[in-house]
Amino acid sequence: xxxxxxxxxxxxxxxxxxxxxxxxxxxxxxxxxxxxxxxxxxxxxxxxxxxxxxxxxxxxxxxxxxxxxxxxxxxxxxxxxxxxxxxxxxxxxxxxxxxxxxxxxxxxxxxxxxxxxxxxxxxxxxxxxxxxxxxxxxxxxxxxxxxxxxxxxxxxxxxxxxxxxxxxxxxxxxxxxx
Numbered sequence: 001x002x003x004x005x006x007x008x009x010x011x012x013x014x015x016x017x018x019x020x021x022x023x024x025x026x027x028x029x030x031x032x033x034x035x036x037x038x039x040x041x042x043x044x045x046x047x048x049x050x051x052x053x054x055x056x057x058x059x060x061x062x063x064x065x066x067x068x069x070x071x072x073x074x075x076x077x078x079x080x081x082x083x084x085x086x087x088x089x090x091x092x093x094x095x096x097x098x099x100x101x102x103x104x105x106x107x108x109x110x111x112x113x114x115x116x117x118x119x120x121x122x123x124x125x126x127x128x129x130x131x132x133x134x135x136x137x138x139x140x141x142x143x144x145x146x147x148x149x150x151x152x153x154x155x156x157x158x159x160x161x162x163x164x165x166x167x168x169x170x171x172x173x174x175x176x177x178x
Contacts, residue, residue: 002153012121012156020114023150027109027139032059034101035131039123044115049107052096053088054081056104059131077102113150116143121156133158 005017031039033052040047054077064073080100088095111119116139123136137159144151 006153006155009155016114016117016153018114020117020153021112023113023147025111025113025116025139025143027111027142028106029109029135030056030104030106031135032102032131033099033105035129035135036105036107037101038129038132039109039119039135040107042111042115042119044118045109045111047107047109049105051093052099052103052105054084054099054103056106058100058102058104060102061130076100113143117154120154121158124158126158126160126162 002019005019009016029036029039036049040049058077060070060073064070077100080098080103083098084095087098120136120140123132124140125133128136137157140151140154140157140159143154
């Protein structure tokens with residue numbers, strides 16, 4: 001019955017049946033705040049995050065290094081961390097406002113399989129941001145390791161790596177505006 005139902009899914013936009021809402025998964029995630037902002041918008045899940053801090057380190061986009069701006073970037077991130085620590089002594093919640101989006105945040109997600117299929121399939125597309133693509137792919141891999149019989153129904157998760165994955169989407173947008 002499950003095989004027949006899933007066989008009807010010809011595209012990632014075809015949602016799985018409601019029975020896929022029964023299995024639940026909990027993920028402990030550490031990723032940059034910008035990526036968190038994209039992923040936390042998925043409504044069919046429970047989540048809780050720790051306060052934003054500079055103490056979990058930050059990600060450096062390869063484009064920064066390729067452009068020869070690594071030293072300036074790291075200096076700016078260090079100054080942000082200093083500002084955060086200074087403000088956090090007296091105003092720990094307000095200090096979050098000076099933390100750049102490249103700094104990592106820790107949060108957990110409790111999600112059913114149906115919603116997870118949607119999240120991993122839509123957030124692993126080539127047009128997606130590298131950070132949340134990596135998280136979506138890792139969520140899939142965790143399910144695949146724990147429950148391979150259920151993971152095989154996550155048919156449209158893209159596990160490929162792309163450089164400049166958003167480039168084609170940006171070019172299409174420019175063409176529309178021209």
